[in-house]
Amino acid sequence: MSIDLTLVGQFVVFITMLLLMKKMLYVPLNDAMEARTKKIEAGLAAADAGMEAKAKADADAALQLDAAKSKAQEIVSAAERRAAEVKEEAVVKARLEAASIVDAGKEELASEVGRAKQGLREEVAGIALQAAEKIVGVELDAKRHASLIDATIAKGFDVA
Amino acid sequence: MAAEEHSTGIAGHLQYWTYSFQQDLPVDERNPFMQIHIDTMLVTGFVACLILFFSAWLKGRIVEGAPIGAQNAVESVVGFVNDTVRDNFPVHNPLVAPLALTIFVFIFLCNFFDILPAYLLGHIAEGLGAPAFRPVPTNDLNLPVAMALVVFSLVLYYEFKLKPIHFMKDLLLQPFASLLLDSKNPVVKLLGVALIPLNLTLKLIEELAKPLSLSFRLFGNMFAGEVIFLLIASLLLVDNMHDLMSVSGVISEIIGFVVGLAWSFFHMFIGLLQAFIFMILTVVYLSIAHQPVEH
Numbered sequence: 001m002s003i004d005l006t007l008v009g010q011f012v013v014f015i016t017m018l019l020l021m022k023k024m025l026y027v028p029l030n031d032a033m034e035a036r037t038k039k040i041e042a043g044l045a046a047a048d049a050g051m052e053a054k055a056k057a058d059a060d061a062a063l064q065l066d067a068a069k070s071k072a073q074e075i076v077s078a079a080e081r082r083a084a085e086v087k088e089e090a091v092v093k094a095r096l097e098a099a100s101i102v103d104a105g106k107e108e109l110a111s112e113v114g115r116a117k118q119g120l121r122e123e124v125a126g127i128a129l130q131a132a133e134k135i136v137g138v139e140l141d142a143k144r145h146a147s148l149i150d151a152t153i154a155k156g157f158d159v160a
Numbered sequence: 161m162a163a164e165e166h167s168t169g170i171a172g173h174l175q176y177w178t179y180s181f182q183q184d185l186p187v188d189e190r191n192p193f194m195q196i197h198i199d200t201m202l203v204t205g206f207v208a209c210l211i212l213f214f215s216a217w218l219k220g221r222i223v224e225g226a227p228i229g230a231q232n233a234v235e236s237v238v239g240f241v242n243d244t245v246r247d248n249f250p251v252h253n254p255l256v257a258p259l260a261l262t263i264f265v266f267i268f269l270c271n272f273f274d275i276l277p278a279y280l281l282g283h284i285a286e287g288l289g290a291p292a293f294r295p296v297p298t299n300d301l302n303l304p305v306a307m308a309l310v311v312f313s314l315v316l317y318y319e320f321k322l323k324p325i326h327f328m329k330d331l332l333l334q335p336f337a338s339l340l341l342d343s344k345n346p347v348v349k350l351l352g353v354a355l356i357p358l359n360l361t362l363k364l365i366e367e368l369a370k371p372l373s374l375s376f377r378l379f380g381n382m383f384a385g386e387v388i389f390l391l392i393a394s395l396l397l398v399d400n401m402h403d404l405m406s407v408s409g410v411i412s413e414i415i416g417f418v419v420g421l422a423w424s425f426f427h428m429f430i431g432l433l434q435a436f437i438f439m440i441l442t443v444v445y446l447s448i449a450h451q452p453v454e455h
Binding site: 004007008009015016027032 | 192195200201204205208212215216218223227234235239242262265303305307310
C-alpha cells in the first residue's frame with residue numbers, strides 16, 4: 001500500500017475516461033433519451049388534447065343528439081297532429097261523400113221509381129185498353145181515351 | 161509448513177508488479193514515489209479501453225426510438241445516475257452526471273475483477289514472467305485516491321467559483337466567526353484573529369477528510385474482500401495428491417468451494433455498493449459546493 005507515480009497514471013486515466021465517456025457515451029445517449037422524452041411528452045400532450053377534443057365532441061354530439069331528439073319529437077308530434085287532422089278531414093269528407101252518394105242514390109231511386117211508375121202506368125193503360133177492347137168489342141182510340149185512362153191509372157196508383 | 165507456505169502465498173499475492181524509475185539506484189535508496197504499479201495500470205487501461213470501445217460502438221447505434229439490447233441496458237444505468245443527480249443536486253451542472261456515471265461504471269467494472277479466481281491472474285502473470293500481479297485496481301490505493309482527488313479538486317473549484325467570499329470566510333473564521341464579526345469587544349476580536357490558524361487547521365482537516373474517507377472506504381472494503389478471498393482460497397491449497405484425496409482434504413475443498421462461492425456473491429454486492437457509495441458521495445460533496453449561501 002503505497003502512493004507513487006501510479007497515482008498520476010490513474011489520475012490521467014480517470015480524467016481521460018471522464019472526458020471521453022462524456023463525449024462518446026453520456027451526451028449522445030442523454031440527447032437520445034431527452035429527444036425521446038420530449039417526443040413522448042408531445043405524444044402525451046397530443047393524446048390529452050385528443051382526449052379533450054373527443055370529450056368536447058362527445059359533449060357537442062350529446063347536445064346535438066338532444067336537440068335532434070327534441071326536434072324529432074316535435075316533428076313526430078306535428079305529424080301526429082297532422083295525421084289526426086287528415087284523418088278527421090278524411091272522415092268528414094267521407095261522410096260528406098257518403099251523404100252525397102246517398103242523396104244521389106235517393107234521387108236516382110226516385111227517378112227510377114218515377115220511370116217505373118210511368119212505364120207501369122203505360123203498360124197498365126195498354127193492358128186496360130186491350131181488356132176494355134175485348135170487353136167492349138170495339139177498337140178504342142188510344143189517343144182519344146189516353147187522358148181518361150191515365151187519370152184512372154193515376155187515381156189507382158195514388159190509391160195504391 | 162503448509163500454513164507458512166499459504167501465508168507466504170497470500171503475502172506474495174498482495175505484492176504489486178512494480179517498476180521503479182530509479183533502477184540505477186540500490187533498492188534501499190530508491191524513492192518509493194518514483195515507481196509505478198504496472199498491474200494496476202494495465203487493468204485500469206484495459207477497463208478504460210473496454211468502456212471507450214463499447215462507447216464508440218454504441219454511439220453509432222443509438223436510436224431515438226424504443227431502445228433495445230445494449231442501449232437499453234446502458235440507458236437504465238444512465239437513467240439511474242441522472243435520477244440520483246437530479247434528486248441530490250440543486251442546480252444543473254453538465255459535468256456532474258457524466259462524472260457520476262464514469263465513477264460508478266469504472267469502479268464497478270474494476271471491482272468486478274474480484275470475481276475471478278483469487279490466484280488465477282497472478283499465476284498466469286507469473287507464467288508470463290511477471291513477478292506479481294494484482295487484478296483488482298481498486299485494491300491499489302492509488303486509484304481511489306486519484307478519483308477522490310479529482311472530486312476534491314472539483315469541490316474546491318466550485319466552492320471558489322460560486323461563493324469565494326463565503327468559502328474564504330468559512331475557511332478562516334469558522335467555527336469562531338462570531339468572535340471576530342459579532343463582538344464589539346476589541347479583546348475578543350483580537351482573540352478571533354488569533355484563532356484564525358486554528359480555524360484554518362480545523363477546516364483543512366474537515367476538507368481533507370472528504371477525499372481521505374472517500375478513497376479509504378473503497379480501498380479498505382475491496383482490500384479486505386480480497387484478503388478474505390485469499391484466505392478462503394487457502395482452504396483449497398494442499399501439499400500433495402494424498403492430502404487432496406484424504407477425508408479432511410475433501411471436506412476442506414467442499415467447505416472452501418461453498419464459502420468461496422457465497423463470498424463471491426456477497427463481494428459482488430459489496431463492489432456494487434461501494435461504486436454506488438463513491439458516486440453518491442461525489443454528488444453530495446459537489447451538491448454542497450453548489451448550495452447557495454444562507455444569510
